[in-house]
Amino acid sequence: DHVIIWFRDDLRTVDNTALNHAIETGLPVIALFVATPMQWHEHHVAAIQVDFIHRRLRVLKQQLAVLNIPLQVMQCNDFSESVDAIAEYCHQHRVVHVFVNKQYPLNEQLRDEKLGVLLAQSGIKQSLFDDNYVLEPETILNREGELFKVFTPYRNAWIKRFSAEPSYPVTTSKEVVLSDTTSAMLADSTDIQSLGYPVIESVLWPVDEEAILQRLDTFCVTKAQDYHQQRDFPAIDGTSCLSPFLAIGALSARQCVHQLLQHFPHALEVNKEDGAFTWLNEIIWREFYGHLLHRYPELSKNHPFQEYTQYVCWQDNPTLLKAWQEGKTGFPIVDAAMRQLRATGWMHNRLRMITASFLTKDLLCDWRAGEQWFMQHLIDGDFASNNGGWQWAASTGTDSQPYFRVFNPTLQGQRFDPKGDFIRTWVKELAKVPDKYIHTPHQWDSSGSLDYPLPIVDHKEARLLAIEAFKQAKAVM
Numbered sequence: 001d002h003v004i005i006w007f008r009d010d011l012r013t014v015d016n017t018a019l020n021h022a023i024e025t026g027l028p029v030i031a032l033f034v035a036t037p038m039q040w041h042e043h044h045v046a047a048i049q050v051d052f053i054h055r056r057l058r059v060l061k062q063q064l065a066v067l068n069i070p071l072q073v074m075q076c077n078d079f080s081e082s083v084d085a086i087a088e089y090c091h092q093h094r095v096v097h098v099f100v101n102k103q104y105p106l107n108e109q110l111r112d113e114k115l116g117v118l119l120a121q122s123g124i125k126q127s128l129f130d131d132n133y134v135l136e137p138e139t140i141l142n143r144e145g146e147l148f149k150v151f152t153p154y155r156n157a158w159i160k161r162f163s164a165e166p167s168y169p170v171t172t173s174k175e176v177v178l179s180d181t182t183s184a185m186l187a188d189s190t191d192i193q194s195l196g197y198p199v200i201e202s203v204l205w206p207v208d209e210e211a212i213l214q215r216l217d218t219f220c221v222t223k224a225q226d227y228h229q230q231r232d233f234p235a236i237d238g239t240s241c242l243s244p245f246l247a248i249g250a251l252s253a254r255q256c257v258h259q260l261l262q263h264f265p266h267a268l269e270v271n272k273e274d275g276a277f278t279w280l281n282e283i284i285w286r287e288f289y290g291h292l293l294h295r296y297p298e299l300s301k302n303h304p305f306q307e308y309t310q311y312v313c314w315q316d317n318p319t320l321l322k323a324w325q326e327g328k329t330g331f332p333i334v335d336a337a338m339r340q341l342r343a344t345g346w347m348h349n350r351l352r353m354i355t356a357s358f359l360t361k362d363l364l365c366d367w368r369a370g371e372q373w374f375m376q377h378l379i380d381g382d383f384a385s386n387n388g389g390w391q392w393a394a395s396t397g398t399d400s401q402p403y404f405r406v407f408n409p410t411l412q413g414q415r416f417d418p419k420g421d422f423i424r425t426w427v428k429e430l431a432k433v434p435d436k437y438i439h440t441p442h443q444w445d446s447s448g449s450l451d452y453p454l455p456i457v458d459h460k461e462a463r464l465l466a467i468e469a470f471k472q473a474k475a476v477m
């Protein structure tokens with residue numbers, strides 16, 4: 001008999017709840033990963049993220065081999081096929097128990113339910129674990145048993161609960177027994193085949209364990225202290241850049257919190273708004289969006305969280321959307337950010353807020369178009385955080401930016417990239433523009449020789465139109 005650990009977005013051997021439980025059974029363990037390129041395409045998964053996953057699987061295979069666990073990679077088209085393929089695999093390999101860590105977006109949950117039913121028909125057990133967040137969904141509730149819809153009280157309740165019942169990384173060290181089947185699989189040294197997806201190289205992001213842990217530690221030692229002062233400036237390397245590892249589970253959120261607390265034991269004290277505390281807050285935002293997604297399946301169906309905002313009349317204009325996607329809006333900070341995203345799969349948090357606000361408020365384009373574009377390009381694409389971030393910026397979400405407060409992209413640029421260092425890295429046309437005019441280059445270029453688009457909208461007018469669109473939507477409800 002065998003047991004299976006099915007890896008999805010938890011690509012690590014350290015602090016992996018489902019893997020720990022699979023090992024604890026004392027039976028030979030087979031690890032599976034199922035590529036589902038058509039499903040990924042439907043979910044807009046970025047090619048760069050799939051390449052990152054592919055590279056990480058190679059490392060995972062070696063790490064699992066040390067534990068006597070062979071990793072088998074299969075390819076199916078979509079979730080539906082993957083369910084049948086796994087059930088079939090279980091029959092062929094005398095599997096008695098399948099272990100998985102839960103995924104919270106709706107299609108993923110439905111897939112797991114379907115597999116559970118199919119396995120049960122053959123007497124095979126399926127065990128699902130909460131692993132992706134430090135604290136389990138549905139554990140941070142208000143007095144009425146409801147999920148908090150505002151971040152700060154959620155955060156306070158989160159900290160209270162974590163302080164009372166800390167959740168530490170756990171790794172099982174029990175030896176895994178071998179069977180003839182697992183021995184034979186381990187002897188097979190063929191490399192992991194392509195995952196059947198377009199390839200965009202992710203080599204700038206390391207996949208080996210030491211490098212990832214080193215990143216976390218270096219952040220805690222050298223940057224966490226000043227994080228609250230540095231985190232908003234895209235030209236400064238002031239954030240951890242750990243989200244890609246969290247997104248594919250090469251690192252766990254528990255590891256992050258644990259490491260932070262090793263260096264800053266006071267980070268749980270709410271009244272100390274320093275770097276470590278602020279960073280912990282960001283990890284808790286990740287938990288907040290994950291827990292929301294778990295509670296509200298509607299979020300997986302393209303629904304806005306604030307009911308009335310479904311009546312906002314988005315002016316979907318393909319020309320404006322394209323200008324935004326290509327970084328040709330005539331707003332330097334927006335363009336620099338959008339070009340960086342396309343070229344590297346990365347965007348700084350402040351810029352995600354600025355560009356998302358610009359698309360939804362200045363261009364009055366539907367936030368779902370932006371959500372999709374981000375997913376298609378981000379190396380750290382994560383459904384819950386991306387949806388949460390977009391709905392925050394579009395003022396359609398829980399605890400979102402109030403609709404009447406609209407970011408001014410020029411002022412945001414002046415404030416967070418004062419000398420234009422970030423802008424000049426990505427908008428080469430503006431290389432020679434003096435600092436003073438870097439955010440309003442056409443004021444400097446009176447001769448009109450600058451090869452850079454004029455602003456595609458007038459911010460003042462666009463702001464009023466956006467506010468009006470929200471007011472009208474409110475009036476419908």
Ligand code: FAD
Pocket residue numbers: 231239240241242243244246247279282283284285286287289347348349350352353356374378380381382383385386387388389390393
């Ligand atoms: P740090 O500042 O070092 O923060 C540490 C960790 O906390 C991050 O790695 C991340 O896991 C978490 N975190 C930080 N900020 C947020 C936040 N606002 N919401 C949720 N979690 C947060 N994050 C993703 O991981 N994937 C996405 O697809 C994603 N899409 C976004 C879309 C929009 C429109 C916005 C406004 C934000 C989005 N974010 C997303 C959140 C945030 O921008 C990134 O997590 C952050 O920029 C990652 O950089 P970092 O690792 O250096 O973060």
